[in-house]
Amino acid sequence: MNEKGANDQTFRFRNPSQVENILSQYPDRRSALLPLLHMATAEAGYITQPIINAVARIVEAHPSEIMETVSFYSMLHTAPKGEFILQICQTLPCSIRGADNLVDHLCERLSIQPGETTKDGKFTVMKVECLGACDIAPLVQVNNDHHEKMTVEKLDKLLKSLS
Amino acid sequence: MTGHSDPARFEPVLTRDVHLQDSHTLRTYVKGGGYASLNKILKGGGPDDVTQEIKASNLRGRGGAGFPTGKKWEFVPKDSPKPKYLICNADESEPGTFKDRLIMNKAPHRMLEGMIIASYAIDCHKAFIYIRGEFYKEYKILEGAVGEAYEANLLGENISGSDYHLDVVIHRGAGAYICGEETGLLESLEGKRGWPRIRPPFPAVAGYLACPTVVQNVETLACLPDIIDRGSGWFKSIGPEQGPGPKLFCLSGSVNNPGVYEAPMGVPLSELIYDFGGGIDGGKALKAVLPGGVSSAVLTAEGIEGLNMDFESLAARHTILGSAGIIVMDESVNMVNACLNLARFFAQESCGQCTPCREGTVWLVQILTRLFRGNAQRKDIDLILDVTENIGGLSDLSQGSYGKTLCPFGEAVAWPVRSFVEKFQDEFAATF
Ligand SMILES: Cc1cc2nc3c(=O)[nH]c(=O)nc-3n(C[C@H](O)[C@H](O)[C@H](O)COP(=O)(O)O)c2cc1C
Ligand code: SF4
Ligand code: FES
Numbered sequence: 256m257n258e259k260g261a262n263d264q265t266f267r268f269r270n271p272s273q274v275e276n277i278l279s280q281y282p283d284r285r286s287a288l289l290p291l292l293h294m295a296t297a298e299a300g301y302i303t304q305p306i307i308n309a310v311a312r313i314v315e316a317h318p319s320e321i322m323e324t325v326s327f328y329s330m331l332h333t334a335p336k337g338e339f340i341l342q343i344c345q346t347l348p349c350s351i352r353g354a355d356n357l358v359d360h361l362c363e364r365l366s367i368q369p370g371e372t373t374k375d376g377k378f379t380v381m382k383v384e385c386l387g388a389c390d391i392a393p394l395v396q397v398n399n400d401h402h403e404k405m406t407v408e409k410l411d412k413l414l415k416s417l418s
Numbered sequence: 419m420t421g422h423s424d425p426a427r428f429e430p431v432l433t434r435d436v437h438l439q440d441s442h443t444l445r446t447y448v449k450g451g452g453y454a455s456l457n458k459i460l461k462g463g464g465p466d467d468v469t470q471e472i473k474a475s476n477l478r479g480r481g482g483a484g485f486p487t488g489k490k491w492e493f494v495p496k497d498s499p500k501p502k503y504l505i506c507n508a509d510e511s512e513p514g515t516f517k518d519r520l521i522m523n524k525a526p527h528r529m530l531e532g533m534i535i536a537s538y539a540i541d542c543h544k545a546f547i548y549i550r551g552e553f554y555k556e557y558k559i560l561e562g563a564v565g566e567a568y569e570a571n572l573l574g575e576n577i578s579g580s581d582y583h584l585d586v587v588i589h590r591g592a593g594a595y596i597c598g599e600e601t602g603l604l605e606s607l608e609g610k611r612g613w614p615r616i617r618p619p620f621p622a623v624a625g626y627l628a629c630p631t632v633v634q635n636v637e638t639l640a641c642l643p644d645i646i647d648r649g650s651g652w653f654k655s656i657g658p659e660q661g662p663g664p665k666l667f668c669l670s671g672s673v674n675n676p677g678v679y680e681a682p683m684g685v686p687l688s689e690l691i692y693d694f695g696g697g698i699d700g701g702k703a704l705k706a707v708l709p710g711g712v713s714s715a716v717l718t719a720e721g722i723e724g725l726n727m728d729f730e731s732l733a734a735r736h737t738i739l740g741s742a743g744i745i746v747m748d749e750s751v752n753m754v755n756a757c758l759n760l761a762r763f764f765a766q767e768s769c770g771q772c773t774p775c776r777e778g779t780v781w782l783v784q785i786l787t788r789l790f791r792g793n794a795q796r797k798d799i800d801l802i803l804d805v806t807e808n809i810g811g812l813s814d815l816s817q818g819s820y821g822k823t824l825c826p827f828g829e830a831v832a833w834p835v836r837s838f839v840e841k842f843q844d845e846f847a848a849t850f
Contacts, residue, residue: 280587282501282544282627288609289592293551314609327611327769329593330551346513347712347759348670348745384595384763385513386552389670389743390677399554 266305269298274313284314288324292331301332329383337372337379339417342396346385353406354393358382360407364414377418428656430680431664432640436524442559444566447527453572455646456531459538460580468539472642475650478661481507481598481635482713482740483826484729490632493622494540500629504537504545505607507635508560509591509598511550512711513763514743517666518636520678522549522556525640526563530586532639534572535646537584540632544585548603551591560588595767599825600633601625602769613771614825637666657683661729665742672699672748684728691746702748706842710740712760713830715837737837753845757838758786764831772823778809779831789849799846802839806832 268274268291277290291313295306302325304318311318325331343358358369361380365373372379388394391403395410402413435441435450447453459468473488494502506529510518521529537545549557564586567573575583594612596602602612604626625631641663645653654662665683667690670676674696681690687709691697698704704719709727715737717725725731732739747756765779785802788794808822810832822828839846 280585283608285609286607286627289590289606292592293590316609324609324611327594328551328591331592345759346763347708347756348514348676350756350759351671351745351747351751384766385511385515387510387516387519387550389514389668389745390516392670392676396552 264305266295266299266303266309268294268309278313285316288314288316288321289328292325296331301335303333335372335376338377339397340379340381342381342383342386344384344386344392344394344396345382346389348385348389349393352392352404356407357393357395357405357410361410361414364411378414428664428682431644432521432525432528432637432666433678433680436520441524442526442563444527444563444570447525447531451647452527452643453531455643456534456572457578458646459535460578460582465539465541468535468646471650472539472645475645475653476660476662477638477641477645477653478729479635480637480641480665480742482512482710482738484661484739487634487638490622490634491536491540493620494630494632495623496541498630501544502540502542503626503629503631504533504540504542505600505603505626505631505633506533506545506547506639507598507600507603507633508547508549508553508556509603510553510636510741511595511598512713512741512743514670514708514711514745515668515741516670517668517678517742519553519556520666521636521640522553522560526560527567528640528643529636530560530563530567530572532642533586534577534584535642536632536634536639538582540630542632543583544587546607546626547586547588548597548607549588549590550598551593557588557590564588594769596769596825596827599827601825603633604631611769613769614827616824657685658726658728658730665727667694667727668741668743669695669746670743671746672702672704672751673697673746674699681727684726684731687722687725687727687744690727690744695746698746698748700748702750704746705749705751706747706753706756708743708745708747708834710738711743712745712763712834714738714740715833716841718841721841737833752790753838753842754786754790754849757835758783758790760834760838761786761831764827764835768827768831772828774809774822775828775831778805781805782831782835789846792849794850796847796850798850799839799843803836806836810836 277287281287291310307318307321311321365378367373369380369382386394386396388401393405395402395405438446440446469488469491477487478484533545573584573586591597597606597612599614600621601615606612621631621633656662663683664680667679679694707717707722708714729739761782765783768775768779770776782805785798810829
């Protein structure tokens with residue numbers, strides 16, 4: 256395992272008993288991977304190489320196997336994200352109800368591309384697929400909260416309330 | 419009985435408590451008769467009786483494939499020395515679908531009681547809820563419900579004084595549509611990327627950690643308490659006998675009142691759109707409907723006339739009930755753009771394991787983009803049909819083979835895309 260250079264800090268979970276608690280719920284160690292990665296994200300904001308190394312030791316797998324899993328999932332990030340993650344749903348039911356110009360509008364307002372974060376670290380804009388709330392389409396999710404029936408005007412108001 | 423419904427006589431089953439303020443709490447659920455079915459089976463004739471009752475009810479899975487639930491349980495080997503697992507599939511990611519979310523939010527104990535009943539029937543002592551990672555609020559509600567159930571001795575050791583024990587673990591996904599597919603889900607639960615597995619073996623024989631595993635949709639599980647309570651005959655009397663029961667339908671797109679509506683299986687689609695959904699947005703004309711999420715073949719306005727929403731009626735029109743995510747499109751929706759939207763979704767969510775699916779979905783996006791921008795040619799239409807044939811052709815479900823791909827995602831791409839091109843040919847041809 257390469258622990259030199261930029262990755263020489265080690266990562267330790269704040270609460271080791273919580274790690275044990277997660278492991279005790281599964282018949283094997285590897286199954287605890289996603290819960291451990293969720294917990295690491297909650298603690299550190301995103302998945303760093305030291306986290307990957309630490310988690311690999313816990314679940315007894317090679318760090319490259321952990322990375323392979325991490326890279327598969329859209330909610331696991333390996334780079335820092337903004338304080339507010341603005342997820343704009345792109346899928347058909349939202350599109351039918353007017354989602355198509357929301358991303359462009361938002362990116363223009365914030366001067367970034369989809370997937371990027373504003374320089375002040377405040378906002379990240381992400382195009383996402385159906386979030387399972389098409390009854391209140393078009394949907395914008397900010398961190399864990401749904402904002403329903405979005406329009407360009409409502410989006411501007413929302414941005415203001417977050418700034 | 420035919421699929422004809424009488425809304426005046428149908429009383430909601432799955433959603434009967436959801437208007438109550440505390441419908442998610444144990445207290446309210448028990449007050450409405452909740453967990454009586456669990457206690458009934460614990461005192462009853464044993465796991466096989468439960469399986470037979472569910473089998474007799476003709477309950478078919480609500481997750482998309484419509485497989486008979488009791489029959490699936492019978493595939494679990496009884497003599498296996500390995501532990502058996504039940505997994506509640508709460509990954510709900512099919513675009514246009516948001517019914518399981520309603521159950522998790524408003525009736526988590528109904529789902530949980532269903533889980534315990536199913537676990538008891540297959541001799542399982544550890545069950546998982548695989549919940550879509552983005553559903554954080556629902557995760558918290560389920561966590562509360564599971565906690566309440568442990569405290570009331572409805573989970574854990576010696577449930578309600580019996581010798582049956584069961585633990586339930588809530589496991590959060592992390593954002594990947596394919597993890598709703600049951601073998602992709604199993605890989606994901608094992609801490610890997612969600613790459614679907616080659617079948618056979620089927621999960622009921624070798625699933626989670628190669629142990630017998632039953633994967634069941636949230637809504638399917640939520641049907642179980644009432645079947646035990648009122649009997650399979652009652653269930654079978656609701657809608658068509660070969661696939662009966664109360665059913666949740668999701669309405670989205672160009673309708674005045676999008677939402678989740680409970681109706682008997684076999685309810686006419688027009689009744690859902692015009693009565694429950696309040697008709698087409700802005701009084702526009704209806705153009706097209708996807709009846710079962712984006713993985714179903716599209717229907718034209720004429721194509722939905724006289725159509726009942728049940729497995730067989732939809733199959734007769736060459737489409738599927740799927741997840742019952744009904745996406746309504748009015749006359750102003752551009753069909754090329756809608757088809758491009760679907761193709762983009764599929765290209766985004768293909769797990770990348772099979773070449774026809776990984777590359778074909780990207781080609782579809784490129785060709786449809788050309789069409790949408792008006793710089794395509796007639797031969798591009800044939801190219802689309804070719805590509806869909808390449809991804810989803812040659813299915814032989816009896817051999818467990820899904821076209822040229824490992825999992826049914828391939829067909830879920832091919833059918834809708836092909837149906838748009840075939841049914842709205844003029845609109846596609848008008849772009850060049
Ligand atoms: C691409 C794909 C995605 C799926 N997504 C889901 C899903 O989100 N939820 C679900 O319950 N079933 C989903 N399924 C169906 C499952 O594979 C499986 O059939 C189902 O969970 C079985 O439960 P049931 O018999 O109760 O329906 C999906 C299938 C495919 C092919
Ligand atoms: S059909 Fe597509 S989604 Fe399914 S396993 Fe193959 S590549 Fe993955
Ligand atoms: S399509 Fe946007 S939430 Fe479903």
